[in-house]
Amino acid sequence: MVIPDGVALVEADGGAVVASLNMARDVLGKLIRGPLVLVIAADRAAELSAMAPDLIDVRAATLEIASMPGESAPTLVLDLEESRVRRVRSRAELQAEAARLRAFAGDEIPAGALTDAWIRLGHAFFDAAELGEARAAAEEARRLAEGVGYTSxxxxxxxxxxxxxxKTGPAEAWEQALRRTLALRREAGGPVRLAADLRRLGRAVALLGRLEEAEGLLREAVALYEQLGDVRGRATVMGGVADILEHRGQLDEALRIRQREVLPVQERLERQTD
Structure with a gap:
């Protein structure tokens, strides 16, 4: 969703609209599909930040454009969805960022904003194969989030x-973390993340040998991807269902799913990227 006139948004109803967005940041995924992008004059960005500190603290990117048609002032484009493309950074750079976050612990910074910052840092550690640091960041984020009831x-x-x-095991802890995540997703709502976590738990349960339960989880994920209109996600999960059916000896049905529901989607997506 793109809001092209951020200044009007700031001024609407004396700032009530922005305040509502700020308060609703944890449930925006239920209301808006995809990223929320806000375009605003650069000289009004500080005003927006003061009005919506929680929302601004989790923005993924801020891009400055020299000018927009009909405007002389620089313009900022704020992408308020977590970026899906992450640059792999050095261990030293990541550890320096962790030190900065720890230094913020005594400041009056919203715990939700610190939670999100630790989660982003944890993913960066994970991408850099620093698994111990990634888990420590996740644990700190969870501690902060639990302290303020930040369910998502x-x-x-x-x-x-x-x-x-x-990656590290033990398998029992892996499964437990996935189950706790799924329970919280059901509580918080939001079909995008719920579908992804159903897929992850279904895959884990299948690897642990409980195929019937795994199939049930994956088929629930399929229904959510259909609801979302996510063709790629649905095809990926149906491939997992086909794997389970093959392990059970239901070879004809597994082949049918791959030929009619998985391969056509993969081929169409490949043509789109050529």
Whole structure:
């Protein structure tokens, strides 16, 4: 969703609209599909930040444009969704950022904003194969989120812990983290993350040999991806269902799913990227 006139948004109803967005940041995923992008004159950005500190603290990117048609002032484009493209940074750089976050602990910074910062840092540690640091960041994020009842933040921290535990084990802890994440997703709502966590737990349960339960989780994820209109996500999960059916000896049905529901989607997506 793109809001092209951020100044009008700031001025609407004396700032009540921006205040509402700030308060609703944890549930925006239920209301808006995809990123929330706000375009605003650079000289009004500080005003927006003061009005919506929680929302601004979790923005993924800020891009400055020299000018927009009909405007002389620089303009900022704020992407308020977590970036999906992460640059791999050095261990020293990441540890320096961790030190800065620890230094903020005594300041009057919203715990939700610190939670999100630790989660982003944890993912950066994970991308850099610093698994111990990634788990420590996830645990700190979870501690902060639990302290203020930030349910989706707890879920994000547990999800990161599960990613680490998948690599390091033990398997029981990995499964437990995934189950706790899924329970919180159901509580918080938001079909995008719920579908992804159903897929992750279904995959884990299948690897642990409980195929019937795994199929149930994956088929629930399929229904959510259909609801979202996410063709790629649905095809990915259906591939997992086909794997389970093959392990059970249901070869014809597994082949049918791959030929009719998985391969056509993969081929279409490949043509789109050529």
């Amino acid at each position: 933040g707890v879920g994000d921290a547990l999800s990161l812990e599960a990613q680490v535990l998948e």
